Amino acid sequence: MKQPYLYFGRKGxxxxxxxxxxxxxxLTNANSGMLPIAKANSVLSPSLRVLIKSTTGVDSVRxxxxxxxxxxxxxxxxxxxxxxxxxxxxxxxxxxYTIGSGDEVVTILDVSDTSGQTVIVGDTVYMEEMxxxxxxxxxxxxxxxxAVPASAFIAAExxxxxxxxGVNQGKDEAGNALDATRLIFKSVNKAGAAVDTVDLVHTxxxxxxxxxxxxxxxxxxxxxxxxxxxxxxxxxxxLHNAFAGRGIDVKxxxxxxx
Amino acid sequence: MIIFNSHATIxxxxxxxxxxxxxxxxxxxxxxxxxxxxxxxxxxxxxxPDFVALTTVNGDDNVDQTNRIAGMDAMVSKLNTVNxxxxxxxxxxxxxxxxxxxxxxxxxxDS
Numbered sequence: 001m002k003q004p005y006l007y008f009g010r011k012g013x014x015x016x017x018x019x020x021x022x023x024x025x026x027l028t029n030a031n032s033g034m035l036p037i038a039k040a041n042s043v044l045s046p047s048l049r050v051l052i053k054s055t056t057g058v059d060s061v062r063x064x065x066x067x068x069x070x071x072x073x074x075x076x077x078x079x080x081x082x083x084x085x086x087x088x089x090x091x092x093x094x095x096x097y098t099i100g101s102g103d104e105v106v107t108i109l110d111v112s113d114t115s116g117q118t119v120i121v122g123d124t125v126y127m128e129e130m131x132x133x134x135x136x137x138x139x140x141x142x143x144x145x146x147a148v149p150a151s152a153f154i155a156a157e158x159x160x161x162x163x164x165x166g167v168n169q170g171k172d173e174a175g176n177a178l179d180a181t182r183l184i185f186k187s188v189n190k191a192g193a194a195v196d197t198v199d200l201v202h203t204x205x206x207x208x209x210x211x212x213x214x215x216x217x218x219x220x221x222x223x224x225x226x227x228x229x230x231x232x233x234x235x236x237x238x239l240h241n242a243f244a245g246r247g248i249d250v251k252x253x254x255x256x257x258x
Numbered sequence: 259m260i261i262f263n264s265h266a267t268i269x270x271x272x273x274x275x276x277x278x279x280x281x282x283x284x285x286x287x288x289x290x291x292x293x294x295x296x297x298x299x300x301x302x303x304x305x306x307p308d309f310v311a312l313t314t315v316n317g318d319d320n321v322d323q324t325n326r327i328a329g330m331d332a333m334v335s336k337l338n339t340v341n342x343x344x345x346x347x348x349x350x351x352x353x354x355x356x357x358x359x360x361x362x363x364x365x366x367x368d369s
Contacts, residue, residue, distance in 0.1 A: 005334045146285075
């Protein structure tokens, strides 16, 4: 029986409330879809982007090096004082954040350092994997990718998505609302009663469009190679037009294998 | 039906194996230059599959990714080949059938 095969690659993303001391909860495959490796304060990460979105104006909480950057969203000038809605790209400065060895814990400097910013708990911090790179794992072990025959597709169902805090809850760094959908497949690893899941965080209000895209792909007649639905490469994200063409942007793709 | 011949000499249970293409569960990356195919196990267990590991040419991380995907693409083409007069040879050391840049394969049977 000829059938299409769907290929999914993982992509990490997390939006979380600001932590005043700058030490964030450990990133895991389950909570963010990524395991970033250790990062010193002397290098830039080629893949992990870290943004802070402020919700309240506070004076003298942003170090001078971060204050010299433009706003990440609209390019306006930043200062040492925050303004509600401003977004600063912490990962643009070498020293601003580090990741501990083996603990996947992101630590962002506070304003006591010129590369730091002191946040409040009402701010939202966005951590996002942007490219395929060995600084964010897994890249070639179980959970990194999945190729499944269309006949293994069982169901799609909406998931609640409410990461972030306050006015930014459930939204990306630019203020675009997000939703999530779970795609469920017969497990590649077991013939019995087990499933593998692909959880997508995507543009809000697109549940039906995700179902339409899956319907299109599962009924396509591409048999000579896998249909690359979503994955990261060294240059960025690849998203099949069945999704992109329906206005679906994918922020996160978590692969959970039985 | 699809055939995997991993060795130049057919001498044991994992040197030439046939599976049904409709009992192929899927594939995934499992190493820098390795992707695995999962088939319903020859012992008919429901809790574990048989594996066919596809080893591609090793390079840097990006080359590895490209090569793994090329190997999986080649296997999809084989899995979707309809041969009404016989089986499909996915890989063969004896016949030197090595599609998609796959350098070697290894079959692991569930037991």
